Amino acid sequence: xxAKRSFIENNIxxxxxxxxxxxxxxxxxxxxxxxxxVNPHIKLISLLSFLVFSLLxxxxxxxxxxxxxxxxLALLSGIDLFYxxxxxxxxxxxxxxxxxxxxxxxxxxxxxxxxxxxTITIQGVWTAAFLILRVATAVSISTLLILTTxxxxxxxxxxxxxxxxxxxxxxxxxxxxxxxxxRLFDKFLFARxxxxxxxxxxxxxxxxxxxxxxxxxxxSLKLADEVYIAxxxxxxxxxxxxxxxxxxxxxxYLWIVFAVVTMGVLVWKx
Numbered sequence: 001x002x003a004k005r006s007f008i009e010n011n012i013x014x015x016x017x018x019x020x021x022x023x024x025x026x027x028x029x030x031x032x033x034x035x036x037x038v039n040p041h042i043k044l045i046s047l048l049s050f051l052v053f054s055l056l057x058x059x060x061x062x063x064x065x066x067x068x069x070x071x072x073l074a075l076l077s078g079i080d081l082f083y084x085x086x087x088x089x090x091x092x093x094x095x096x097x098x099x100x101x102x103x104x105x106x107x108x109x110x111x112x113x114x115x116x117x118x119t120i121t122i123q124g125v126w127t128a129a130f131l132i133l134r135v136a137t138a139v140s141i142s143t144l145l146i147l148t149t150x151x152x153x154x155x156x157x158x159x160x161x162x163x164x165x166x167x168x169x170x171x172x173x174x175x176x177x178x179x180x181x182x183r184l185f186d187k188f189l190f191a192r193x194x195x196x197x198x199x200x201x202x203x204x205x206x207x208x209x210x211x212x213x214x215x216x217x218x219x220s221l222k223l224a225d226e227v228y229i230a231x232x233x234x235x236x237x238x239x240x241x242x243x244x245x246x247x248x249x250x251x252x253y254l255w256i257v258f259a260v261v262t263m264g265v266l267v268w269k270x
Contacts, residue, residue, distance in 0.1 A: 041160040
């Protein structure tokens with residue numbers, strides 16, 4: 001009978017499952033929705049423009065429009081709205097709410113509600129809502145870009161932003177092999193647990209994790225050498241060209257017009 005999974009093992013397994021199902025899952029990106037059919041370079045520039053503007057504007061109404069637009073684009077791209085909202089609101093905005101709560105009480109202004117020695121001000125509510133909606137909008141746009149773009153195309157499109165080719169190449173390799181290393185770590189933990197007949201202490205678990213991390217580091221270096229030798233044997237000479245131009249279609253030009261007109265209206269309003 002196996003020993004029970006420790007807290008660390010549960011977390012490693014959870015991280016591996018998240019990488020497998022969320023990070024490596026590209027079914028949505030291979031779909032036939034609106035944004036999936038837009039040129040990745042054009043899509044990256046346009047969505048980043050909306051993201052940057054949502055971070056710079058001080059108009060809450062404009063931020064709300066951008067957020068609503070991101071949800072609407074998610075629907076047109078064939079993304080389940082509940083799944084999209086869950087990815088946006090469960091993680092980063094949750095911590096933003098924790099940060100924004102003190103603003104309700106410490107922001108000076110007209111009193112809205114009195115809770116004993118604490119007073120919630122109208123300006124505090126406005127400041128907290130502004131912070132939460134701004135972060136939610138930024139995360140929504142980022143999530144929309146990730147869900148509608150295959151990872152290798154997303155990395156290659158970074159060349160449009162003048163990101164050096166060797167950095168793009170490193171990102172592609174990291175994406176391809178991070179899951180291999182995490183799964184290897186999970187197998188180490190499973191092999192150890194299969195040889196235990198009782199639970200071990202927290203100190204012993206940490207000691208094992210330290211040794212396993214060292215072994216994993218050595219294995220990663222060996223894997224890197226093997227990958228490099230395999231690439232060399234297939235003709236790789238060190239030259240990397242991530243800035244491969246992709247022809248634009250009529251759909252891309254229509255998206256450019258839509259993005260430019262929408263951004264112009266937002267700038268005028270905000």
